Amino acid sequence: MQAAPPVVPQSIVAALSRPPDALAASGSAVPIRVPLRSDGRDGGAVPRSEHGQAWAEDTLSLREFVREWVASDVVAAKVLGHPACPSTVAGIALSLERDATDGAVARQAVYLPVGEAVEDDDSLPGAVARRRVVDTLVRAMLSAETAARRAGLEGGSKASLALDGERLKGATASTDAGELTAAEVWAVWARLLSWPGPELAAFDAKLLFYPALQACPSLAGGARPVADVLLAAWMLDPDAVANGVARSRGDAAPGGGAAERSRQITLHDVSAAYGVELPPAVLRVAPAGGAAGRGAPGSGAEAGDGAVQLRSLAGHLAMLAAVWRCLRVLLSRSGMLPAFWGQEAALPCTLASIEVCGMAFDPEPLTTARSALTALLASLKAEANELAGGEFMITSNKEVAEVLYERLGLVASAQRQAYKARGPAKRMHKTTNEATLLQMQDQHPLPAVILAHRKANKSLTTYVEPFLKHRTRARIGVPARFLEARRPVPPALSELGLPPPSAPLTHEAEPLRLYSALLQTCTATGRLSSRFPNTQNLPKKATEIGTLRPPATAAAAAAASPAGEAALPQSLNVRSALRASAPNRELVSVDYGQIEMRLLAHFAGDPAFVAAANPEMAAASLDPGHSAAASSGSAGQPDIYQLVAAQCFSVAPASVTASQRQQAKTCCLGFMYGQGKADAARKLGVTPAEAGAVQQSLRTKFPGIVRFLASARSFAKAHGWVPTVIGRRRLLPGIRSANQAARSQAERQCVNAIIQGSAADVIKSAMLLLGAVIAAARDAVFGPPLSRECIARAASQPPASVATPASQTAVDAAGFESAGTFRGVLAPFDGPTVWTLAHCDVVHQIHDELVLDIPSAPGGAGGAGTAHRGRVCRVLERIMTDLAPAAVERIGAQWLQLVQEESRAGRGAALGGDSVARLVDFAQGFRCRFPVRFAAGPTYGSLVDL
DNA sequence: CCTGACTCC
DNA sequence: CATGGGAGTCAGG
Structure with a gap:
């Protein structure tokens, strides 16, 4: 069922690209x-x-x-x-x-x-x-x-x-x-x-918003873009700002004061x-x-x-x-003002609101895992010493290598060592990474013990302990008192027309929250990064504490204290410590599926590849030869890599083997990283020749990809930079370097920067739109945001049943008319949806995924239990799949215009108009859709796909 | 390819 | 004796 063509509310787009009046009046020609x-x-x-x-x-x-x-x-x-x-x-x-x-x-x-x-x-x-x-x-x-x-x-x-x-x-x-x-x-x-x-x-405009958000939580969607000097410097040279400036001796001296944190510009x-x-x-x-x-x-x-x-x-x-x-x-x-005002400069407020919100946090799974892991580590260390026949430091790779290679005389496969030893043929570097240790498992029990120790130690020291340490204190630069009493109104169940919970949501019942920083200027491609602690790299799979222990030891320990062993948890999923903020709420995760592959298809403009990357669109467009592929695919939705593999190996999609799919996937991802056949072969565990054959087949079947890769490189060579879809740049001075290594590194980076950076643009756009919609909904439901009386009035209103038309009236009465600037944003949504949105928090972003903390009706049985979730998902789908790409295109079109003007003015005389056009022809509209997938659950570790 | 955290040298 | 840079490893995308 094809939906109606996406209609972009003007007010949303306007909100996204609203420049300060002064700038709008004078344009870029301001003296x-x-x-x-x-x-x-x-x-x-x-x-x-x-x-x-x-x-x-x-x-x-x-x-x-x-x-x-x-x-x-x-x-x-x-x-x-x-x-x-x-x-x-x-x-x-x-x-x-x-x-x-x-x-x-x-x-x-x-x-x-x-x-x-x-x-x-x-x-x-x-x-x-x-x-x-x-x-x-x-x-x-x-x-x-x-x-x-x-x-x-x-x-x-x-x-x-x-x-x-x-x-x-x-x-x-x-x-x-x-x-x-x-x-x-x-x-x-x-x-x-x-x-x-x-x-x-x-x-660093984010600092301005911490205090303001406390007074006005809906500010997140209505704030003006700020002329952030840090952001501007980052856009002009992302690598320099992201990696910190080179410290000259001069600037530390005169202040005499504290030697400040390194790296922060x-x-x-x-x-x-x-x-x-x-x-x-x-x-x-x-x-x-x-x-x-x-x-x-x-x-x-x-x-x-x-x-x-x-x-x-x-x-x-x-x-x-x-x-x-x-x-x-x-x-x-450099033509980046549209991207600056329309996207980057509007984002700090959104990021600040996510930071200040934090994620509800349950320490219990972590505290129990902490003792289990500590005990496990001690026994693993003892066992390792015993197996090695002497004391050694198990956390030191140098000592581990010495024990494995010299004392025990174990060997890894020649292929791996040959790779590592290339260069001056001195000594072979003695790797102790996971792949190597796995190969040694057959020869001796020690490697398994070391791997188990590493896994447990990693889990304990980078997830469990930091989370427990950080939970009470803000380590992200937000003054602590802005993290308290964040909500103007405690979430009142009556607002949702729900029965009171078994335990009232008193202040004591407010969950602990985990706060982490979301940084905008710390990557070279435009992605966000997370710190203090990093919550973008939490393991997806649980670490199995029970089976980490080698069989021999496990049996011995179990015999020693069967009761104690049974009490300890068998596994820990760090994500399960992050949960919805109340019993009557749940987490919803929404992520783009293979957005980078779809963008590659877009840029390549290769009809066959676009078809494979967009099975959702296959029926609608494209040549009849491929339409069969989509319909005859596996029962559900046909898989993107499966379709690519079918083309690559000239077989029917249904008969693609797992191995073929994996090879196609690895090679496609490899294209984006500039991966060579040796690299791909190692990842696939096949010979370089075989990997090269797959790559060659892909190039033949999808010639557009080859053209794009070449075009990206030639653009980079001509300009010294590459653009994303909205015109953010990454400078690549190495592309003209005399140094071969530097040059080929830049060639790899240029492709990656375009795709990874453009994907970042799309999700940033989605975050801004979502922020605008949620803010508008809050204004509508709670009234003018700065009036505490209005907030109180909204909170004390008679319960509105979300399932009956009465709620529509209630929402209107609560101040739908007063929504002001963003009223138009809400036009597509009905009263209950607005009501639900007003109670949603965006709590995290993981590159292609957003996590929301949303109200959830209890009971579960029947449609009533998932009413809120359904509304939120509909809104998210509309914003992320329809509106965000449209907004990116719109800003991108402005940028393209500037580039063309510049080109006409002769400033970019050297650039081949052809390659520019091919690289930035996003103005034509995306050739791909960016469908999203949903998951929901009470904790981040227990999300169930929807 | 892009990150951050921990560890040791 | 502190401390910063670098490398290695591993978690995510």
Whole structure:
């Protein structure tokens, strides 16, 4: 059943590519006065002696603030840690800048102290005047909105995220202005982050969103894109930022302060890399690397003089704005502004919301596994020593190799050793990896013991212990208090029309949560990466604690203490420790199936390969010769590799053997990695000749693949970079290297970067769309997000039965009309669906997979039990399969236009128009669909395919 | 091909 | 004696 052609709601697409008004007005031709190379001390970019001038709060009148804000070109913002306690937030610094007619940059700056830490600490500048500042800013925001509207800068309705003005104004009037709660201050901050005004510059914009999300959980879908200097630098040269800058001796010295974390690039690094400088007087007092939130607590150097601190802050913000102006030019020149505004710059808020949400976590399976694993490791170590005939360190590969190869005289197969020993024919490298040890298993019992020890040790030290350690403490840079009381309203069952649970969801019943960081600028291809702990590489299969033990030992141990053995768990699946956040909720996982293979098919444009990669479309399109393949495939949906194998070996799809399928699969994946036949042969366990034959057959049957690979290489060679579908780039200087090894590495990377990077684009798009939809649903259900009264009202409404039409009314009454900006996003969805979406959390991303924590009706039997899940899956399918690729194409088309203009302008004279067209012809639309697969269950380890 | 974590040298 | 870089191994995509 072919669905109707995908209809992309305009509002969703608009939300995805919404640039700040200032940029939209001026386009990419905005005159920038900042020189790319600093040619003077202050060369017009930085006004002399202006820094800090307007920092005293009462020098900035309300009227002036409004005027400056509306007229500003760039706003630079930074969330500050308190010097005495960097993990708490002390304030927000804002700097408003605009180009004056004479070419100088006018600047106003505001320091907004917020947070509890400030209240008891008068040493922090501005704390004295906190009340007046807060009052000023609140009123300024409100007035500025009016002023902006009057000035024609309205920029679309922002009603959904507008401060509940009347109420707040009432509050400030009825009480002292200073009595604004911290939550209300954050609400103002959230308001700013959805302000459609001037560009908002920051370094690592994710930091801006942690506090704002607390005040406004639905901000995730409605935030403005931020001019993130870190992101921009990463887009301009992903490898440099992802791998960290080369540390020169110079930048560590002058600060004198703490040697900061390695690898993490700083504003200082970026400004140095692009030659943006500020007068030394400003820089001298700037905190090293702008790491206000990172320094050791009580490093008194910075806590001292208030004036110095303000000046350093001013310097930081000035630098921020200056660097941004520079990077904006470079992004524009390389045609990456659409990808920047439309995708990357909108993402930090979404990532912050996932980080702050965390995943509900049950330590029990881990604590029991910990003792089992500890005991197992001890006995394995003892047994290994016994088998080796002496003590050795089982975790040291060097010692293991010595024992296996020398003391015991074991041998691995010649093929493996030959591979490892290539190069200067010195000594054979003595590998101790799994494949080698498996080969030695027949000769001696020790290798099996070592493998078991490794497996158990890996499980214990990289999953079990870190998870138990991290669970209570945020190690991801989010101040701990933003991880508490995350929800404005506790999930009330009554909202779902469900019976009360056996145990009430009291505060005590709130599950522990595991938080990890999701980083946007740490890969060269555009994927996200996860750390502290990494939750993107959790083992899929359980580690079998019971069978890890070699038979002999197991029998002995069982004889020794049968009772104790029986009590220990036989296996541990780390994923089962991650679960839904309440008994009446469940996890849903949705992932793209073989998206990279489909993208390869798209780029190759090979009809036969497209047909094989898209069995779902086979019936609809494509030549009749292949339509039989799809229909006669195995009972369910025909498998992509099976179809490729059928072509490759010239057999009917139904008679493809497992071996043939595996060979086809390995070779297809190998194409994306630039894999040679030797590599493929080793992976398949066949001779290089056989592997080469399969590869050759694939090349013959799918000539489009060959053309694409060649085209990608020639494009890279001509330009020094390769693009993804939305125009993100990866620079590959090695492609022109004289060094053969470097050159062929770049040739392998260029194909991979296009495909892996484009897949990342598609899922990022999906994340943004999903965020927009969930935010809109929350606004609809809970009312305007910044009004606690509205939230409370929504929560206390009479229960609405999700199964009856009455719920539609209830949803409408709850404020569907007030959804504001994103109301159109919800148009395709009915009331119950909106209601369900409002209660969903996106909790994780694993490259081609999203994990959601969704409400789930108990009972299970009958359709009622899966009503929520069904609604969520329908929405997810629509977003991921229809809307996300469409959004990527749309942004990509903008990029293509820019490339073509650039090409016409003669800048890319060397590029062969042909190869560009073939590489970036996504503007024609994807030739593939990207179907998704669902799984659901109470824990991440027990997901069942749907 | 792209990652991160742990371990030892 | 600390510490950083590098390599090896292994978990994920």
